[in-house]
Amino acid sequence: MSSTTATPIADPHLHRDDEGSRLGMWLFLFTELILFGGMFLVFAVYKFIHYEEFHAAARELNSMFGALNTIILLTSSLTIVLSIVAIQKGQKLLSIFFQIITIFFALGFMVNKYFEWSAKFSHGIYPGSETLLEKSSGEILFFGLYYVMTGLHGLHVVIGVLLIGYMTYETIKNKVNSDKYVRLESAGLYWHLVDIIWIFLFPLFYLIA
Amino acid sequence: MSSHDSHNENAHAHKPSYGIYILIWVALLILTGLTVAVAGINFGNLTVITALTVASVKSYLVLEYFMHLKHEKKMFWLFVYTSLFFLGVSLILLFADYTFLEGN
Structure with missing residues (x-):
């Protein structure tokens, strides 16, 4: 406590626990696992009960939208992790560049999603629509889960954009720097989780036809 | 690791x-x-x-x-894979249940 050895006065590591911060972020991610995991269980059960209807309904989805969004999200996962490498190396501008690219990919994902949903809506397939309600109960369930799960995932993407945008601001302001970048890492962890959820959503919804 | x-x-x-x-x-x-x-x-x-x-x-x-x-400590690894393990257990039990309930 009252150490007489000459430690630097303003030790930047004082009262700082990066590992604890990351662990806290992981704990939050576990709550996300419960949220989405529960939905995946619901999906699994209904797919089991309404096997044929789920496959018929999945044929309505355009797997090209899904595949393209998979590539977009995987690449954005790469760019956010590269932004962390850049900040570790002290390459501030490169880190900012990678963060902005990540945000662009995330927005690209949402634009893609917008076109996909618009196409569904124009075919009269949206929650509670007459076209949808005429279908079998299995297909209604499929599209219900489709809108809820990809919608909730989309909401996470939007939150990710805000989060990474804030990190970009902090990096510009040097609040995130080559010594102190745990916030950027936590934002990255969140972003990778969003990616992992999509890794499972994509084959389950788009590729079971 | x-x-x-x-x-x-x-x-x-x-x-x-x-x-x-x-x-x-x-x-x-x-x-x-x-x-x-x-x-x-x-x-x-x-x-x-x-x-x-x-x-x-x-x-x-x-x-x-x-x-x-x-590159994290073993503790992180333990936390993550324990939670995934239990999610897997729920999935397997659920399917075991539905497989044997079939036809009821």
Whole structure:
């Protein structure tokens, strides 16, 4: 406590626990696992009960939208992790560049999603629509889960954009720097989780036809 | 995962480099292509199992490399895989239940 050895006065590591911060972020991610995991269980059960209807309904989805969004999200996962490498190396501008690219990919994902949903809506397939309600109960369930799960995932993407945008601001302001970048890492962890959820959503919804 | 400098506050004491992440990204893209290609072939029930297996491999790569689990303390690893294990248990029990309830 009252150490007489000459430690630097303003030790930047004082009262700082990066590992604890990351662990806290992981704990939050576990709550996300419960949220989405529960939905995946619901999906699994209904797919089991309404096997044929789920496959018929999945044929309505355009797997090209899904595949393209998979590539977009995987690449954005790469760019956010590269932004962390850049900040570790002290390459501030490169880190900012990678963060902005990540945000662009995330927005690209949402634009893609917008076109996909618009196409569904124009075919009269949206929650509670007459076209949808005429279908079998299995297909209604499929599209219900489709809108809820990809919608909730989309909401996470939007939150990710805000989060990474804030990190970009902090990096510009040097609040995130080559010594102190745990916030950027936590934002990255969140972003990778969003990616992992999509890794499972994509084959389950788009590729079971 | 074995050698870890527990004295270092920063888990990324290893030399940061871009290369490994680009390799992982290429692997992830190849696996995505594989899922799409396999989906075109009708394996019946195996199609879903194949898709889920590939998705699990992809998630493993993201967790270990992109999310740096490989360089975190063992404790992180234990936390993550314990939670995933129990999610897996719920899934297996649920399916065991529904398989035997079939026809009721």
